[in-house]
């Protein structure tokens with residue numbers, strides 16, 4: 001359907017565009033991080049510039065903050081905004097209950113704080129992130145740098161005690177150095193394959209000293225918009241249990257495709 005975008009980028013783009021149907025003038029919005037959320041921020045920038053919408057954005061990472069400012073979106077901190085109407089963000093995996101794994105891009109901490117401080121969270125995703133059981137995507141756990149190796153060992157012991165299979169954990173790297181998040185922390189990725197009880201694991205991980213947060217988002221997401229490579233979107237709402245389909249039309253000549261990185 002698109003000569004400009006690959007099927008996967010088409011899927012991300014149409015999910016992002018559909019999400020903007022839920023944005024209203026005057027809203028305070030949480031702005032997610034990642035390649036799918038970046039489409040949403042660019043499209044939101046278009047809306048703000050062309051329709052003169054009065055939107056306040058709270059970014060979930062320094063990357064998103066920079067992009068939002070470039071797009072002319074008014075950016076404030078969460079503490080300035082206090083409470084948000086809606087957060088729109090991507091995800092690395094979502095299950096049938098709309099529980100998520102997030103943090104593949106290292107932004108899980110701010111993302112979880114911002115999504116939790118919102119009336120509603122909408123996840124935008126291509127269809128490849130839909131799973132029956134979370135865990136194939138490595139679960140990110142953000143830890144403070146002090147004593148991180150001890151924290152990592154404690155996390156591994158906890159996984160053994162919980163009888164979680166596939167207990168390998170790795171320190172996320174950025175080149176030759178440990179990855180450092182926007183909050184100055186490291187990330188341990190847990191290669192679990194299958195998380196039987198995500199709710200329990202999320203609680204237990206956060207009890208370990210040195211763990212700041214984990215990438216399991218339980219009961220936070222309200223709606224997922226799943227994009228497909230042919231421009232279709234499926235919208236699934238956890239509260240109503242309804243699922244609907246739509247087709248998102250777009251032109252290859254749109255300005256948004258002209259200013260891609």
Ligand SMILES: O=C[C@H](O)[C@H](O)[C@H](O)COP(=O)(O)O
Nearest residue numbers: 034035036090103105106107
């Ligand atoms: O830390 C990053 C975020 O949780 C992203 O939302 C997630 O990794 C999905 O990113 P993408 O849309 O690039 O697949």
